[in-house]
Amino acid sequence: MSLQKALSAASPLTLRIVAECPVTKARACDLTLPHCTVNTPVFMPVGTQGTLKGITVDQLESLGCQICLGNTYHLGMRPGPDLIVKAKGLHGFMNWKRNLLTDSGGFQMVSLVELSEVTEEGVNFKSPYDGKEILLSPEKSISIQNSLGSDIMMQLDDVVSSTVKGPRVEEAMHRSIRWLDRCIAANKNPDKQNLFAIIQGGLDAELRKACLKEMTQRDVSGFAIGGLSGGEEKNDFWRMVTLSTDHLPQEKPRYLMGVGYAVDLVVCVALGCDMFDCVFPTRTARFGSALVPWGSLQVKQKQYAKDFLPIDPDCHCPTCKRHSRAYLHALFKSDTAAMHHVTVHNIAYQLSLMRSVRQSIVEGRFPEFIRTFMKRMFPSRDDYPGWAVDALASVNVTLD
């Protein structure tokens, strides 16, 4: 017991709950990590290869980003952990002064590499670069993440598609618990790097609960809700999210993986999640899709050729302050900088959405914020997605 306490005290993470919504499960926290404090709820942009889609670290910082993601699978392949150690970690390599979160590499492996096989030892796969057989074990994943030096590391979990049912889901859940213990034991930098557990259990409430019961007994800095946003029914999705937050400890951060659509963010904040990540805002920007409070705006569509308004007249990002839809529309035909403009805007949109969410929680008017947000996002009440209405009703928010 005293050892447990000492370990916790040394954890390089503190979470201070700044405000709790009196109606929903939403909360605003200050999450202090080794490189800076993160104001939650937070959206974390994804910089897969140690760079965020044409955006410099200075631009990212000036947009107010306090934490972004790097992908262990990609970085472990190229440039490789040894080189990153020499570059003083991923922070040094990309010269990013704020926080980094790295995934375990497992998800990418299962989704990107065809020839992967999961055994108790780990995930076996063939390197797409040289064809060599590689084993990604929990120890290996943590070792790479220790080399990357991220502020938050994710455990290696046994990833099963959220649409899979049956005994494989249960097996994956139990294996993920065993792998968590191996990850905790493998962490060489518990004083500098936080480890998050990933709650599994598919869409089965009993399995989720079993997983939650086990994992919350482990000494980890935070919890991720995993195995969702992989094409499952939204009705199943939100129920699993809210079930998870019901059983997660108040004093630790909750990270909902792979969620980044504006509506999902707002609803899942209401369900009690603190952290989110998604490649969508930056990926979609490259195709000219700009995120706006009323959904999205396809800059490349002909209708914007003579539209001299900024993407969002109320947006304060560098793109909207200088450029019109018409200019961006035309620039898409001439230069890649057009993508950068939309990427900057989309990151600004995500971050400012989360800042507004936080502000409303702090000021005790989050339910009102949700109602206004939904009205702006959808043309009419009839267009509200049923799952969102149900999810919000479950936390006492009725939409008008």
Added chain:
Amino acid sequence: MKLELSRVIQGGARLGVLQGIGRTGQHSLKVPGCLLYTHFGTVPHLTQDTLQTVNNLPSVTQVTLSNIAEHQEVLEEFKEGFKAFAGLHNTVLYCSLHDPATRSPTGYATNKTVSVWGSGGRIELTASKFMALLKTVKPDWYQSMADGETWQTNTSRKRIRKSVDRTLAYLDECLLVHQKSQDLDGVELFGVVEGGDVMEERVRSARETAKRPVAGFCLDGLQTGSVDQALRTQLITSMTTELPEDKPRLLQGVGRPDEVLACVEAGVDLFEGFFPFQVTERGCALCFNYDVSPDPECAVLELNEEKHSAGDNMQPKGDLNCEDQTQMTSFEMNLKDKRYQDDFKSLVEGCGCYCCKNHQRAYLHHLLVTNELLAGVLLMIHNMTHYQNFFGAVREALATDKMDLLKKRVHGETRNT
């Protein structure tokens, strides 16, 4: 616009300042100098935030009708001109016909029209369409319409003569519209000197163009790959002797540092700033030495070492076989090369650009091998900075009689001066 020359060096090189440029006359541009190269008003890869990290940006921004022509309708509806449309504030806008970084196909110019190639294909321009376009663009300077199809070697004398005649005829047509148009009040027109590789035609074109009320001269048809530098120097000299001293001369399509130096000595004032872009597109960083400062301790000695090793399997400089503008020159290092994989030095030691101050070669190498967009952003910032500083060194060398030293530096013969 007024060209104030502070020095004219025997043989032709000119040092000075173009004062009172732009419609409101509040800008100036040091010569020899280069323009800001853009795609549709945007420096390739860069947003204003990243562009503004570069110090001493040229005060003149170049756009091309090849980018703009297809958007004429939009600009007509917008009404405020291209600068406002592109969010460009506080710059002089120069509008030229073609993109200097790409080759336009030949065989399309007629007595009445020239063609430009946009994203949607070829657009044919008559003089009146050309002028109508410019009225919507509202530039501060523009290049007159020109038949520049004679850059290819072995173009016949007859074809060259025709291009000179046509270009003069276009110019007269443009001038006629220009002088009657209130929209173009205060806008400066640059006449285009053609003549291929035929000395008499060059002289004739220069002499005739100089008779017209133009603000300056574009020297066309001498781009990299069309003639060798010795002939280019001769042809430029033959033209500049015909041109008035008080008007600027802009050389089109030449950007390699060694060629720039030779052309400056032949009397060229302005260049198009596309070279750093070409270097960026092949994943390279400019690293040639241009240091002529009196303190040798400041000299960036490492530069040339890098350059030599990087240029090992390059063709020797001065080789005319540079038809392919995408080919690497010996003024740059190829960061895709495996040797930079674990090289934690900054890109170019001593460079103060955003890229060099913040990132290492190993990171640039990683961005290039993973095809990440940030590679283009960072390389463009460095290459533009390096190139701008090179032009600063050219002016310093002219001011302090160090052109020979600068040439040696640029050509890589360092330390034995």
